[in-house]
Amino acid sequence: xxxxxxxxxxxxxxxxxxxxxxxxxxxxxxxxxxxxxxxxxxxxxxxxxxxxxxxxxxxxxxxxxxxxxxxxxxxxxxxxxxxxxxxxxxxxxxxxxxxxxxxxxxxxxxxxxxxxxxxxxxxxxxxxxxxxxxxxxxxxxxxxxxxxxxxxxxxxxxxxxxxxxxxxxxxxxxxxxxxxxxxxxxxxxxxxxxxxxxxxxxxxxxxxxxxxxxxxxxxxxxxxxxxxxxxxxxxxxxxxxxxxxxxxxxxxxxxxxxxxxxxxxx
Amino acid sequence: xxxxxxxxxxxxxxxxxxxxxxxxxxxxxxxxxxxxxxxxxxxxxxxxxxxxxxxxxxxxxxxxxxxxxxxxxxxxxxxxxxxxxxxxxxxxxxxxxxxxxxxxxxxxxxxxxxxxxxxxxxxxxxxxxxxxxxxxxxxxxxxxxxxxxxxxxxxxxxxxxxxxxxxxxxxxxxxxxxxxxxxxxxxxxxxxxxxxxxxxxxxxxxxxxxxxxxxxxxxxxxxxxxxxxxxxxxxxxxxxxxxxxxxxxxxxxxxxxxxxxxxxxxxxxxxxxxxxxxxxxxxxxxxxxxxxxxxxxxxxxxxxxxxxxxxxxxxx
Numbered sequence: 001x002x003x004x005x006x007x008x009x010x011x012x013x014x015x016x017x018x019x020x021x022x023x024x025x026x027x028x029x030x031x032x033x034x035x036x037x038x039x040x041x042x043x044x045x046x047x048x049x050x051x052x053x054x055x056x057x058x059x060x061x062x063x064x065x066x067x068x069x070x071x072x073x074x075x076x077x078x079x080x081x082x083x084x085x086x087x088x089x090x091x092x093x094x095x096x097x098x099x100x101x102x103x104x105x106x107x108x109x110x111x112x113x114x115x116x117x118x119x120x121x122x123x124x125x126x127x128x129x130x131x132x133x134x135x136x137x138x139x140x141x142x143x144x145x146x147x148x149x150x151x152x153x154x155x156x157x158x159x160x161x162x163x164x165x166x167x168x169x170x171x172x173x174x175x176x177x178x179x180x181x182x183x184x185x186x187x188x189x190x191x192x193x194x195x196x197x198x199x200x201x202x203x204x205x206x207x208x209x210x211x212x213x214x215x216x217x218x219x220x221x222x223x224x225x226x227x228x229x230x231x232x233x234x235x236x237x238x239x240x241x242x243x244x245x246x247x248x249x250x251x252x253x254x255x256x257x258x259x260x261x262x263x264x265x266x
Numbered sequence: 267x268x269x270x271x272x273x274x275x276x277x278x279x280x281x282x283x284x285x286x287x288x289x290x291x292x293x294x295x296x297x298x299x300x301x302x303x304x305x306x307x308x309x310x311x312x313x314x315x316x317x318x319x320x321x322x323x324x325x326x327x328x329x330x331x332x333x334x335x336x337x338x339x340x341x342x343x344x345x346x347x348x349x350x351x352x353x354x355x356x357x358x359x360x361x362x363x364x365x366x367x368x369x370x371x372x373x374x375x376x377x378x379x380x381x382x383x384x385x386x387x388x389x390x391x392x393x394x395x396x397x398x399x400x401x402x403x404x405x406x407x408x409x410x411x412x413x414x415x416x417x418x419x420x421x422x423x424x425x426x427x428x429x430x431x432x433x434x435x436x437x438x439x440x441x442x443x444x445x446x447x448x449x450x451x452x453x454x455x456x457x458x459x460x461x462x463x464x465x466x467x468x469x470x471x472x473x474x475x476x477x478x479x480x481x482x483x484x485x486x487x488x489x490x491x492x493x494x495x496x497x498x499x500x501x502x503x504x505x506x507x508x509x510x511x512x513x514x515x516x517x518x519x520x521x522x523x524x525x526x527x528x529x530x531x532x533x534x535x536x537x538x539x540x541x542x543x544x545x546x547x548x549x550x551x552x553x554x555x556x557x558x559x560x561x562x563x564x565x566x567x568x569x570x571x572x573x574x575x576x577x578x579x580x581x582x
Contacts, residue, residue, distance in 0.1 A: 095464040152512040
């Protein structure tokens, strides 16, 4: 994990291998109105890693992801995906927005949502065909939702909806997965299912980044952390970076000392 | 009874009723199609806003050109729609208010300006007044030269069809093609805009195209049937259709069915309905079409198979 140590020094990215890292971000600033949600954040996600983005509510974790992918406009900053502009590397990236960001009352079945992940392979002015359906069913199988293919998405539980979102991302067959709070409000069975799929992805050499809330599961699920509170606080392997001092700095006074003691910190 | 029907659908029907009914259907479907997406994007108010804004545009075009021919009217309406969209954006940004509030402010202001123009200027010589703007005059769009069903195959007679008919037909084909060709993009970006953006769909451009399609439908339909029907058709058939199915494609299909039923029944009831109750008068067809679409919405709310949807809604 040598490329994990790359740092921006005097405005230059030192590590040459980082050029083709799944994600390299320098000085990313995103603002809603006058107040920056993310201010001058640097980050570098090495290939094959599994990174948790951690920080208090409103710290700009989701905005960091959206800014990196250009879903929200950037005020400044440079982003490279596999060494390229995102527009040129789009088909290598799968993004899973927060479950709560969409209206699940939308008239669609589970299979319809997963088919959206195959958009890139359908072609302009064309519609989904039977081979796309088969691919989508395979993805539903992987998240244990194949029996729900024809169910209206509004009839699913929160955990099931999250699995459908993950299946849609699997359908994209990407190298780099960015998930926004995939464990928010899901049941224990879904959490286990999602973790096992993410670990499969990692085992296949793919890269995973999750906005994550539950500090107690960080060492178990992830190998790297990126601590954000509007600014970047720290980034690196769990063993060296997921420390009491860094968490204290990230959360300010909002994290009780006793809470920190209970974590399996480095 | 059968004789009545044959008489009812005879030469007189072709001359007096066929063209208004077809125009009513075209207008209703042209508005209902984009209405499906506006509704699901929680933007149904945009249709409402645009159809209000059309009035000052048309009055303005009349004041500038002094005629009520179609082209300047539609240009005026188009210009007004663009001004409204820009004004909404300005109010939204400067006032930091939600889009609905900005729209409400802009379209009531522009509509009031339109009414004011009408009242203070001399438009009495021509057939342009608030009544006409709201309800149109569907009944007047008759096909003078038709002599029966055979006229449908007579080029000379066809050439004298009210110009609103071919115009709306072209608009409907255009909107239909737009929705068909960009079906995937519209569906994905309506459901999950952030995901759509990430996979490379030009969501802002698509939203803009949808608003333009809406504006074209509103302006073309307004010319023929007035703004009441336009507002009703953007909302009622799609909303009723949503209660019939849980699939987007079927929803759009149902909305077309409901739009056609509203147009046909509305026209027939307006013309003949009062007579069934012994009244010598007819009521406004556009108003009755809107009423029927509202009744369909009530019926689907009461009996639609998907009226009770369980499961979780989006938590903000």
